[in-house]
Amino acid sequence: MLLEINDLHVYYGAIHALQGVSFNVNEGEIVTLIGANGAGKSTTLRAISGLLTPRRGTIRYKDRDITSMSAEDIVRLGVCHVPEGRRIFAPLTVRENLELGAYTRKDKAEIDKTMQRVFASFPRLRERINQLGGTLSGGEQQMLAMGRGLMSRPSLLLLDEPSMGLSPLLVEEIFRIIKEINAQGTSILLVEQNALMALSVAHRAYVLETGNIVLQGSARDMRENPQVKAAYLGVA
Amino acid sequence: MQQASAERPRVSQSRQPAPLSPRASGAGLAWIGRGFLLILAAVVALILARNLLDNPRLFAQIVISGLQLGFVYALIALGYTMVYGIVRLINFAHGDVFMVGSFVSFFAVSRFSLHTWPETAFPGMSPDLSTLIGAISVILLSMVVCAILAVVIERVAYKPLRNAPRITALITAIGVSFFLEFFGALNFVFSPRFIPYQRPFDVYAYYIGGSGIGMVTPSNPAPPDSITFSSIFVIIVITSILMQALLQWLVKRTKMGKAMRASAVDKPTTRLMGVNVDRVISFTFAIGAAFAGLAGVLFAIAYPSIHTQLGILPGLKAFVAAVLGGIGSIPGALVGALIMGQAESLTAGYISTPMRDAVAFTILIVVLLVRPTGIFGEPTGEKA
Ligand SMILES: Nc1ncnc2c1ncn2[C@@H]1O[C@H](COP(=O)(O)OP(=O)(O)OP(=O)(O)O)[C@@H](O)[C@H]1O
Numbered sequence: 001m002l003l004e005i006n007d008l009h010v011y012y013g014a015i016h017a018l019q020g021v022s023f024n025v026n027e028g029e030i031v032t033l034i035g036a037n038g039a040g041k042s043t044t045l046r047a048i049s050g051l052l053t054p055r056r057g058t059i060r061y062k063d064r065d066i067t068s069m070s071a072e073d074i075v076r077l078g079v080c081h082v083p084e085g086r087r088i089f090a091p092l093t094v095r096e097n098l099e100l101g102a103y104t105r106k107d108k109a110e111i112d113k114t115m116q117r118v119f120a121s122f123p124r125l126r127e128r129i130n131q132l133g134g135t136l137s138g139g140e141q142q143m144l145a146m147g148r149g150l151m152s153r154p155s156l157l158l159l160d161e162p163s164m165g166l167s168p169l170l171v172e173e174i175f176r177i178i179k180e181i182n183a184q185g186t187s188i189l190l191v192e193q194n195a196l197m198a199l200s201v202a203h204r205a206y207v208l209e210t211g212n213i214v215l216q217g218s219a220r221d222m223r224e225n226p227q228v229k230a231a232y233l234g235v236a
Numbered sequence: 237m238q239q240a241s242a243e244r245p246r247v248s249q250s251r252q253p254a255p256l257s258p259r260a261s262g263a264g265l266a267w268i269g270r271g272f273l274l275i276l277a278a279v280v281a282l283i284l285a286r287n288l289l290d291n292p293r294l295f296a297q298i299v300i301s302g303l304q305l306g307f308v309y310a311l312i313a314l315g316y317t318m319v320y321g322i323v324r325l326i327n328f329a330h331g332d333v334f335m336v337g338s339f340v341s342f343f344a345v346s347r348f349s350l351h352t353w354p355e356t357a358f359p360g361m362s363p364d365l366s367t368l369i370g371a372i373s374v375i376l377l378s379m380v381v382c383a384i385l386a387v388v389i390e391r392v393a394y395k396p397l398r399n400a401p402r403i404t405a406l407i408t409a410i411g412v413s414f415f416l417e418f419f420g421a422l423n424f425v426f427s428p429r430f431i432p433y434q435r436p437f438d439v440y441a442y443y444i445g446g447s448g449i450g451m452v453t454p455s456n457p458a459p460p461d462s463i464t465f466s467s468i469f470v471i472i473v474i475t476s477i478l479m480q481a482l483l484q485w486l487v488k489r490t491k492m493g494k495a496m497r498a499s500a501v502d503k504p505t506t507r508l509m510g511v512n513v514d515r516v517i518s519f520t521f522a523i524g525a526a527f528a529g530l531a532g533v534l535f536a537i538a539y540p541s542i543h544t545q546l547g548i549l550p551g552l553k554a555f556v557a558a559v560l561g562g563i564g565s566i567p568g569a570l571v572g573a574l575i576m577g578q579a580e581s582l583t584a585g586y587i588s589t590p591m592r593d594a595v596a597f598t599i600l601i602v603v604l605l606v607r608p609t610g611i612f613g614e615p616t617g618e619k620a
């Protein structure tokens with residue numbers, strides 16, 4: 001098992017945001033975590049990537065306990081978190097943003113190869129390589145955020161709402177790329193509001209409600225599940 | 237800040253509780269303020285122009301002493317602006333780190349004769365080369381000690397407060413500043429007295445004028461129509477410019493520089509890139525303090541009498557320079573510092589010597605009123 005989360009409890013002060021979440025991601029899978037606003041999806045990703053320290057529970061990655069490891073060390077193990085809201089570095093150029101994504105790597109030639117691969121997925125970034133990150137459009141920023149994540153050559157990519165605020169056409173594009181990244185061997189944990197799209201690319205899915213996993217199953221089963229249909233797919 | 241709100245669109249105005257037409261009165265005040273400043277600027281320009289015409293030689297002499305101060309302030313201001321850029325803290329202990337830099341070089345030279353080690357170790361060495369290497373050793377030692385001191389201060393006093401309200405860290409910084417000054421004033425540390433500073437190398441005076449350029453010696457005094465300057469002036473200007481360039485390169489071109497700029501805008505996301513942000517912050521403090529240490533040595537060589545409160549005024553003036561240039565901006569620190577140096581020496585030269593410190597803080601007040609973001613500051617930046 002690539003990622004194994006067991007009975008995770010996370011607090012923000014007195015707020016009990018995750019109340020015993022357990023799930024896992026297998027090698028090569030796309031797993032999606034869906035849930036309403038405030039369910040705790042981003043919190044889950046932040047706990048995995050080490051930005052938050054859980055009060056209880058364990059996170060194991062490649063059979064290693066990473067529960068209390070620092071964020072900067074977790075990246076080195078091959079877990080990359082593309083945060084919600086893009087969070088690109090606005091005063092840095094596109095190239096510098098991408099270079100920071102490869103901060104943990106040393107080999108310049110290899111880094112350059114990865115950058116070329118990122119440009120192959122997101123040709124728009126190549127055209128804007130010297131533009132400041134903050135001057136990109138929302139969609140371009142999302143591409144940059146994902147490209148920057150890929151620069152560390154992760155084995156596990158944590159994507160937090162990559163389709164947020166994008167036009168339908170661009171959403172299609174982003175999801176196509178997510179599938180492509182996965183096909184090249186990267187496992188993906190995908191957090192999405194757009195459950196329909198998420199379920200169409202994922203292998204398995206978990207539904208999170210107020211800090212608890214309430215449903216799980218294969219993506220296909222979930223699409224047919226009446227509860228999911230009513231609550232997340234907007235179908236009665 | 238009133239000025240800024242007067243120009244904002246109506247929408248944001250209506251949110252503020254203001255009984256009388258706030259737009260009109262705000263705009264009026266802004267105009268009075270601006271008009272006053274324009275008149276002030278015109279008067280200053282007029283006085284300066286008249287002095288320049290009356291006695292160009294004196295004017296140039298004053299500008300030179302202003303440049304010397306300005307380039308020292310620039311070195312100190314870098315530390316304020318870098319640290320503010322990355323942790324949004326005005327590190328009031330920075331001026332005292334500068335003072336420690338002076339003292340470290342004092343002890344290195346007077347007690348341990350570090351400046352003469354090359355001659356001692358290699359007796360046949362040429363004296364000039366020995367002096368050069370010796371002086372560089374003294375300066376590097378001061379820079380390293382200051383860097384370590386600043387890293388320790390950050391770890392002990394600021395890091396635990398990183399998530400506390402900013403005012404808490406600010407007050408702590410003032411506390412650290414007092415600590416360094418009064419701990420340094422203890423008899424077994426630096427002592428509370430003024431101490432004559434022994435330079436690691438001799439300083440010479442030169443003249444430049446109608447009759448060419450030459451060294452001033454007892455047998456060859458400067459001709460009356462010439463301008464004089466000293467070797468330390470030249471060293472200060474060159475060193476300060478070199479350090480500015482080095483820092484620009486570091487911040488723009490290196491991996492650490494990129495990590496610094498990223499940490500300045502978004503620390504959690506920077507950590508997600510695998511950057512150890514704590515280490516980046518320590519590095520920033522260390523670099524700023526090393527520059528302050530360098531400035532401390534150069535300042536002591538230029539004005540060779542040191543004491544434990546030596547850092548207060550240059551520190552505050554460099555802080556004003558950083559604010560004037562736009563705190564967080566590296567070119568801003570240089571420009572602000574050069575303006576501060578000129579303001580100070582022109583005031584001392586044409587108004588009165590005690591006035592020069594008052595002018596520095598008048599500039600601070602005016603900047604905060606008229607353009608709180610400074611010359612190069614981005615208008616969205618918040619101020620402490
Ligand atoms: N920094 C914080 N401080 C306090 N509470 C927080 C903080 N961040 C999140 N929370 C709370 O934790 C809960 C889960 O938040 P989280 O961001 O994980 O939700 P989410 O599922 O990602 O929602 P969304 O779909 O809106 O992004 C929410 O109730 C939120 O208010």
Ligand SMILES: [Mg+2]
Nearest residue numbers: 041042043084
């Ligand atoms: Mg979220």
